[in-house]
Amino acid sequence: MLEIKNLHVKLEEEDKQILKGVDLTVEAGKVHAIMGPNGSGKSTLSYVLSGRDGYEVTEGEASLEGEDLLDLDAEERAAAGLFLAFQYPVEIPGVGNMTFLRTAVNAQRKARGEEEMSATEFLKVVRAKAKTLKIDADMLKRPVNVGFSGGEKKRNEILQMAMLEPKMCILDETDSGLDVDAMKLVSEGVNALRDAGRSFLVITHYQRLLDHIKPDVVHIMANGRIVKSGGPELALEVEHNGYADILAEIA
Amino acid sequence: MAVSQRKLDATEARLSAMALPEGGAWLTEARETALARVRDMGLPARRDEYWKYTRPDTLVDAAATTAAVFDHGEAPVFGDIDRLKIVFVDGVFDPAQSDALDGENLTIERLADIGAADIHWAKDLYGALEAKGQSPVERPLAALNTAFATDGIVIRATGKVARPVSLIYQHVSESSDVVLHHIIKMEEGADLTLLENGPAAARFNKVMEIDVADGAGFHHVRAQGRDHERRAITHMFGRLGKESTFKSFTLTVNGVMTRNECVLELTGDDAIAHVAGAALGDGDFHHDDTVFITHDAVNCESRQVYKKVLRNGATGVFQGKILVQPGAQKTDGYQISQALLLDDDSQFYAKPELEIYADDVACSHGSTTGAIDEEGLFYLRARGVPKDIATDLMTLAFLAEAVAEIESDELSEEISSRLEGWLIRRRQA
Numbered sequence: 001m002l003e004i005k006n007l008h009v010k011l012e013e014e015d016k017q018i019l020k021g022v023d024l025t026v027e028a029g030k031v032h033a034i035m036g037p038n039g040s041g042k043s044t045l046s047y048v049l050s051g052r053d054g055y056e057v058t059e060g061e062a063s064l065e066g067e068d069l070l071d072l073d074a075e076e077r078a079a080a081g082l083f084l085a086f087q088y089p090v091e092i093p094g095v096g097n098m099t100f101l102r103t104a105v106n107a108q109r110k111a112r113g114e115e116e117m118s119a120t121e122f123l124k125v126v127r128a129k130a131k132t133l134k135i136d137a138d139m140l141k142r143p144v145n146v147g148f149s150g151g152e153k154k155r156n157e158i159l160q161m162a163m164l165e166p167k168m169c170i171l172d173e174t175d176s177g178l179d180v181d182a183m184k185l186v187s188e189g190v191n192a193l194r195d196a197g198r199s200f201l202v203i204t205h206y207q208r209l210l211d212h213i214k215p216d217v218v219h220i221m222a223n224g225r226i227v228k229s230g231g232p233e234l235a236l237e238v239e240h241n242g243y244a245d246i247l248a249e250i251a
Numbered sequence: 252m253a254v255s256q257r258k259l260d261a262t263e264a265r266l267s268a269m270a271l272p273e274g275g276a277w278l279t280e281a282r283e284t285a286l287a288r289v290r291d292m293g294l295p296a297r298r299d300e301y302w303k304y305t306r307p308d309t310l311v312d313a314a315a316t317t318a319a320v321f322d323h324g325e326a327p328v329f330g331d332i333d334r335l336k337i338v339f340v341d342g343v344f345d346p347a348q349s350d351a352l353d354g355e356n357l358t359i360e361r362l363a364d365i366g367a368a369d370i371h372w373a374k375d376l377y378g379a380l381e382a383k384g385q386s387p388v389e390r391p392l393a394a395l396n397t398a399f400a401t402d403g404i405v406i407r408a409t410g411k412v413a414r415p416v417s418l419i420y421q422h423v424s425e426s427s428d429v430v431l432h433h434i435i436k437m438e439e440g441a442d443l444t445l446l447e448n449g450p451a452a453a454r455f456n457k458v459m460e461i462d463v464a465d466g467a468g469f470h471h472v473r474a475q476g477r478d479h480e481r482r483a484i485t486h487m488f489g490r491l492g493k494e495s496t497f498k499s500f501t502l503t504v505n506g507v508m509t510r511n512e513c514v515l516e517l518t519g520d521d522a523i524a525h526v527a528g529a530a531l532g533d534g535d536f537h538h539d540d541t542v543f544i545t546h547d548a549v550n551c552e553s554r555q556v557y558k559k560v561l562r563n564g565a566t567g568v569f570q571g572k573i574l575v576q577p578g579a580q581k582t583d584g585y586q587i588s589q590a591l592l593l594d595d596d597s598q599f600y601a602k603p604e605l606e607i608y609a610d611d612v613a614c615s616h617g618s619t620t621g622a623i624d625e626e627g628l629f630y631l632r633a634r635g636v637p638k639d640i641a642t643d644l645m646t647l648a649f650l651a652e653a654v655a656e657i658e659s660d661e662l663s664e665e666i667s668s669r670l671e672g673w674l675i676r677r678r679q680a
């Protein structure tokens with residue numbers, strides 16, 4: 001599904017190398033987790049994959065189902081099936097959440113040559129999905145993320161994911177700022193989307209989220225590289241011993 | 252202040268190209284008095300402080316620059332709204348396209364007709380608010396208008412008027428140079444919605460004087476037409492009585508030169524004035540909102556909300572003032588002017604001013620100039636919304652705060668859908 005080879009990324013504005021050769025393959029239907037200390041480059045990886053400005057790929061490649069991602073605009077990547085649940089969802093004053101969702105769904109459909117969703121059909125689908133995430137009508141009406149609590153923002157991300165039905169979902173610290181109930185809600189939302197044709201890359205600090213969203217593979221990222229990969233037990237090891245042992249081991 | 256010879260010459264050049272319209276005794280007198288005001292002040296010139304950001308040349312020149320008529324092939328704004336239509340073609344009233352000039356709680360006449368009527372309420376209003384509005388800042392082009400207006404509409408509302416009165420300005424001739432003057436008298440407790448739309452002429456000088464008596468409500472929504480080359484100088488002079496309401500919104504899309512002046516005086520306690528504007532300029536576009544609100548009574552509220560979206564070298568200007576006179580306690584004055592610059596070539600000049608002579612007031616003002624929010628843009632694109640659509644969505648969102656000032660949902664939806672439609676069409680062009 002997602003294939004990243006030897007990816008090197010620096011900031012466009014300054015001479016700062018952030019990713020220093022990332023290799024990662026996520027197979028269809030699988031859940032991979034990335035853990036790692038703050039500043040190791042996890043968010044940068046998610047941004048570079050989703051096409052944010054400000055980064056320069058100096059070496060390496062990334063593809064989605066064989067299609068070169070790095071050549072595409074952000075909106076083309078989204079239409080190709082890539083989705084990033086933001087670590088910090090952006091507030092957009094003045095743009096209604098519903099308008100935003102409908103515009104996004106139909107823009108993707110149009111880009112893929114599919115028929116657009118009618119207003120009534122859209123409303124029906126969005127209401128049903130919002131309900132399972134405990135997103136009320138008021139939240140749907142309000143401007144995108146404006147005045148939303150941390151947990152509401154994250155649930156809103158999952159709602160977008162549910163509506164857009166991407167193939168490759170990257171979740172960047174979706175668990176941060178969530179209480180136990182919200183975490184459960186979000187995890188259920190994610191698990192409901194698990195499917196043989198859909199893959200997940202779950203970036204997190206904590207084992208906690210991985211209790212709910214069970215990963216097939218866990219990677220440890222440090223200093224711009226994947227330094228260790230293993231099964232779910234790797235997350236438990238981090239939980240118990242922190243990163244120090246792992247980092248020492250590979251040094 | 253002595254008027255410079257250069258200014259005098261320019262003023263006489265313009266005046267010599269015009270003739271005072273024929274009219275009845277009192278109207279002729281009002282015109283002659285206004286003409287004397289023009290000669291006293293001289294027409295605006297490039298060095299005038301009040302015209303620092305807008306070049307008055309093309310509004311003052313003896314001859315109007317021609318302007319191509321833009322055939323946009325769209326249904327007219329407010330087309331689906333039940334209203335009383337009054338049509339001016341290149342500044343000439345067109346009875347054939349207009350509805351009958353009457354309605355419940357309403358009398359409507361033409362300026363061209365009332366001069367002959369010796370006893371007429373309009374006598375006390377025509378040119379009066381304009382003359383008063385010449386101080387403390389001069390507005391010579393408004394006096395010029397009072398002197399030379401060939402026609403206009405004279406409205407008196409005596410109660411709630413159910414259907415909006417809709418002034419429709421059609422621009423037909425490339426060289427039309429039109430001067431219209433409307434006067435509106437809102438009697439105690441009356442309520443009226445006035446709509447205006449259309450480009451009117453190659454060059455349009457319009458004055459509207461509105462006297463809003465105690466407890467009356469005046470609502471105004473205007474769309475200035477889409478002709479690219481048209482020029483306009485408009486003035487709105489309003490007096491607000493006790494517990495009266497004055498709300499005005501203007502949408503401007505295109506137009507090489509527009510200056511809209513709004514001069515309001517809150518003279519009765521507990522009056523409310525809200526004025527707002529949304530402007531969308533692309534390329535050869537200069538748009539100037541000049542607002543002057545005087546609080547001269549207790550516990551009044553005024554709001555100014557102006558938003559401009561500028562691209563490809565378009566220019567926006569905002570000059571807004573709140574003047575709180577001695578004794579105008581409990582004044583609540585608010586002013587915001589914001590520009591969204593979609594590129595580095597476009598410019599916005601803002602001159603917000605507060606002048607306060609009372610001690611128990613709450614006045615605030617703010618002005619911002621900024622580019623589109625890159626974070627928001629990326630967020631939209633990351634969800635699959637193409638860059639141009641994302642930009643338009645954010646543009647609409649930016650303007651929404653000004654559009655929200657329109658009280659009627661029907662009218663604010665009309666304006667929003669127009670804006671949206673124009674953005675879509677431009678995207679597809």
Ligand SMILES: Nc1ncnc2c1ncn2[C@@H]1O[C@H](COP(=O)(O)OP(=O)(O)O)[C@@H](O)[C@H]1O
Pocket residue numbers: 011018036037038039040041042043044045054
């Ligand atoms: N736009 C940026 N400007 C400056 N430094 C950046 C920027 N983006 C990322 N970095 C730096 O790159 C490193 C990796 O950051 P990030 O990808 O956010 O890490 P993580 O998500 O793993 O905590 C950090 O040192 C961070 O300061």
Ligand SMILES: [Mg+2]
Pocket residue numbers: 042043044087172173
């Ligand atoms: Mg991060």
